[in-house]
Amino acid sequence: MIKSFQYSTKQAFVQVFRNKGMALASIFSITAMLLILGLFSFLTVNVNYFTESVKDQFDTIEVYLLDETTEAEADVMKRSLEAMDEVETVDYISKDQAMKEFKKRWGDNAYMLDGLAVNPLPNSLRVNLTSLEGGELMAEICRNMVGVEDVRYYQTEVSKILKIADIMQKGALVIILFLVIVSIVIVSNTVKLTVMARQREIAIMKFVGATNWFIRGPMLMEGVVIGLISSLIALALSWLIYARMVDGLGSQTLILLSTSLVDTKFMMTNLAWIFVALGISIGSFGSIISMRRFLKA
Numbered sequence: 001m002i003k004s005f006q007y008s009t010k011q012a013f014v015q016v017f018r019n020k021g022m023a024l025a026s027i028f029s030i031t032a033m034l035l036i037l038g039l040f041s042f043l044t045v046n047v048n049y050f051t052e053s054v055k056d057q058f059d060t061i062e063v064y065l066l067d068e069t070t071e072a073e074a075d076v077m078k079r080s081l082e083a084m085d086e087v088e089t090v091d092y093i094s095k096d097q098a099m100k101e102f103k104k105r106w107g108d109n110a111y112m113l114d115g116l117a118v119n120p121l122p123n124s125l126r127v128n129l130t131s132l133e134g135g136e137l138m139a140e141i142c143r144n145m146v147g148v149e150d151v152r153y154y155q156t157e158v159s160k161i162l163k164i165a166d167i168m169q170k171g172a173l174v175i176i177l178f179l180v181i182v183s184i185v186i187v188s189n190t191v192k193l194t195v196m197a198r199q200r201e202i203a204i205m206k207f208v209g210a211t212n213w214f215i216r217g218p219m220l221m222e223g224v225v226i227g228l229i230s231s232l233i234a235l236a237l238s239w240l241i242y243a244r245m246v247d248g249l250g251s252q253t254l255i256l257l258s259t260s261l262v263d264t265k266f267m268m269t270n271l272a273w274i275f276v277a278l279g280i281s282i283g284s285f286g287s288i289i290s291m292r293r294f295l296k297a
Contacts, residue, residue, distance in 0.1 A: 022186070022189060023226060025186055026183070026226045026230070026286075027229055027230045027233070029182055029183040029186045030187070030227060030279055030282055031230045031234045033179035033183050033282075034230065034235075034238075034278060034279060036175060036176065036179065037172070037176050037275075038242075038271060038275070039241070040168065040169070040172035040176075042245065044168060044169055045267065046261055046262055047164075047168075059128060060127065061127040061129065061139050061142055061152070061153045062124055062127075062153075063124055063127060063142045063145075064122045064149045064151070065123045065124055065125065065147055065148060065149060066148070069123065069148075071092070074123065074125060075092070077125060077145055077148075078090045078092060080145075081127055081142070084138070084141075086129055087127055087129060087130065087138065090127050090128070091125070092123070092124075092125060093123065095121045095122060098123075099119050125142075136153070183282050184282055185286070186286070187223050187227075187282065187283055187286025188287070188289045220288070222283075223283035223284050223286050223288075224280050225283070227278075227283025227284065228279055228280055229279075230279045231275040231276045231278065231279030231280070232275075234279070235268070235272055235275045238268065238271060239264070242268065243264050245261065246263075246264050
């Protein structure tokens with residue numbers, strides 16, 4: 001068994017180098033498919049991460065107060081809102097408390113806030129709703145209250161983001177399925193060249209009693225090798241691209257969205273298994289198709 005595996009692996013590498021043109025075409029095709037999959041994964045995973053981070057705010061309205069609004073006036077607004085059936089609780093958040101929450105949310109990047117000479121955050125009221133049905137109405141009521149500078153209610157924005165993410169995922173699935181089919185066809189043609197080049201050798205091997213799997217092993221391993229090489233190249237390129245994204249956009253997403261990008265190591269560790277599994281599966285399937293057609297398997 002071990003000797004048979006060693007023989008198949010050795011022959012696979014020999015055939016890959018012998019058919020360099022088609023092998024490179026196969027590797028390029030699978031690598032391109034995996035790279036596109038990786039790019040869409042970066043986008044969708046981070047969009048989902050962002051929406052998850054603000055989902056707990058679906059039933060919360062942030063009411064930002066004007067600087068001249070006193071705490072006594074805020075307390076009157078608080079009691080007025082608490083009297084409404086749509087409101088469960090209302091919390092007064094001072095600007096100092098808001099800064100502490102920001103620093104906690106930013107985690108290791110909280111040091112970026114230490115250089116601020118003045119706390120730019122406003123005092124606010126955090127309105128917790130009894131249900132989502134009255135959210136838009138309550139947000140409008142808060143906007144019309146005296147002493148309010150701005151109101152943030154995230155349900156509409158997050159719903160839009162989720163719809164966009166869903167459309168992107170479906171579009172990516174169509175593109176990836178097309179590229180998978182193209183990759184399988186190219187791998188199949190690459191292995192077909194190996195079969196055609198070794199037809200006389202295969203006939204002799206059958207004549208002397210070689211089993212079908214002993215003959216098919218090198219062809220199957222050829223597809224596996226092509227898929228594995230492609231997955232490793234795609235993983236390296238994806239890692240480089242995503243690391244650059246995190247370095248270049250990490251601080252901006254913290255400032256604009258109050259959330260960071262998904263950690264590079266976590267993202268790429270999970271993506272590595274997907275890349276290797278897909279690469280090997282595509283290479284193997286392409287080989288199997290070719291063998292069934294030309295070896296009467």
